[in-house]
Amino acid sequence: MEFFIPKMQVPxxxxxxxLWGNPTSTLNWCEEDYNITFYCAELVNTLTNLVFMYLGFKGLRNVFKYGHSKIFILAFLGYIVVGIGSMAFHSTLKYEMQLADELPMIYTVCIMAYATFSYNRPLKTQILIATGLVGLAAFITIYYLHAKDPVFHQVAYGLLTLSTIVRGFYVMYYKLKPALCKRNPVQGELILKQMWQLATSGIAMFLTGFFLWNLDNIFCKHITTTKQHLQLPWSVVLEGHGWWHILTGAGAYHLILWRLWSNKCLDGGEEEFVLDWVPMRTVPQVLVREIESQAIAAQQQIGLVRAHLASKQREMRLAQLTRSELSSLPPDTPVYEGVGKMCVFTLQSGTSICNLLLTLSLRFVGLPAPELQDKLGTQIKDIETETEALGKRLHYLETTAKNSQEHIEKMLKGGQA
Structure with missing residues (x-):
């Protein structure tokens, strides 16, 4: 590695x-401006926001696909807008783009606060909560535009997020837990463990990202010197604010899914839906229980394909045996090929009655032995092609069934961990 790294260094x-001129934002980060490209002020801080794009559209797709609550459409749209705004801010370092980054953070967490505090409340209470949150968001916006104090924004965002998380835990333990344990105690315990893992994973990612961001701010001078020594591409791993984007993006996604899954279970949907997630290894998502259906359907198809495959194999063995027998005969030996069944109608007349007789008989056609051998060869090739296709189909179905079963087992183990 000592010999490899210097060869890969790019100054x-x-x-x-x-391109965007001098910064006008009230904040500037440890990543040096335009140090990689003329076109983007902070390239690493810009590109790390792609995590918001990927996870946001993934979440949005699942909301539409599985019919989750419409409030989560707004939540994921807000999540995506935060990523877009952050990309605009870090690529330009303009004050207007800074607002496009920071204010959607407030609005999105207000949406999540509404989803958390208004769930299963009377309509009047929901309207009151919505009005209060809109008013709070408006106040934060107006005050921040006037004061231009980033600390105020950070504190407001932190308090809103904290209150939403605390309320989520309260609902989980004092409302959801009794309901789940009443319906199915064993399943309820597994679901609660999953939820605990999902929530704590999101919080841990947030805190880790916040820690790295602060290290980036506090030790910026030393980190910058180290980055200049390492040079590209190795130095990008020291961009602490970039790690903040990645970790908070993933953490926020986990917390949105936590709220979504909580709502589903509060609605009694744990029998219809499942949290598809292996902690620290996969991206969580709330799906319809289609994995089990896929496994069952695959098992049913496996039986049919195996029967069809066995039939084709018998047919091929018969054709091969017939061809082998023909090859041992002299070329001029008279041979006959069955071509189906023939109905023969016979009219018999008597003195006063006419009888119509129906006779069913097999028909055979004489063929030269070499010609019949050629036909059998073609038939064998066709059967081999069909057998190969059936074999591939069987392998696919067996793999699908195996993967589905393993996926179910992983989810169960993840819930029991």
């Missing part, structure tokens, strides 16, 4: 001018 740009 930073010496010029620090860029």
């Amino acid at each position: 930073y740009r010496e010029a620090r001018s860029g």
Whole structure:
């Protein structure tokens, strides 16, 4: 590795001018401006926001596909807008784009607060909560535009997030837990463990990202010196604010899914839906219990394909045996091929009655032995092609059934961990 790294080193740009001109934002991060490209002020901080795009559209697709509550359409749209705004901010370092990054964070957490505090409340209470949150978001926006104090924004965002999480835990333990344990105690315990893991994973990601972000701010001078020594591409791993984007993006997604899954279970949907997630290894998503259906359907198809495959194999063995027998005969030996059944009608007349007789008999046609051998050869090739296709189909179905079963077992183990 000592010999490999120097060969891969790429120096930073010496010029620090860029397409968007001098920064006008009230914040600037440890990543040096325009140090990689003329077109983007902070390339790493910009690209790390792609995690919001990927997870946001994934969540949005699942909301539409599985008919989750419409409030989560707004939540994931807000989540995506946060990522877009952050990309615009870090690529330009303009104050207007800074607002496009920071204010959607407030609005999105307000949406999640509404989803958490208004669930299963009377309509009047829901309207009151919505009005209060809209008013709070408006106040934060107006005050922040006037004060231009990033600390105020960070504190407001943190308090809103904290209150939403605390309320989520309260609902989980004092409302959801009794309901789940009443319906199915064993399943209820597994679901609660999953929810605990999902929530704590999201919180841990948030806190880790916040820790790395602060290290980036506090030790920026030393980190910058180290990055200049390492050079590209190795230095990008030291961009602490980029890690903040990745970890908070993943953490926020986990917390949105936690709220969504909680709502589903509060509605009694744990029999219809499942949390598809292996902690620290897969991206969580709430799905219809289609994995089990896939496994059952695959098992049914496996039986049919195996029967069809066995039939074709018998047919091929018969054709091969017939061809082998023909090859031992002299070429001029008279041979006959069965071509189906024939109905023969016979009219018999008597003195006063006419009888119509129906006779069913097999028909055979004489063929030269070489010609029949050629026909058998073609038939064998066709059967081999069909057998190969059936074998591939059987392998696919067996793999699907195996993967579905393993997936179910992983989810169960994940819930029991």
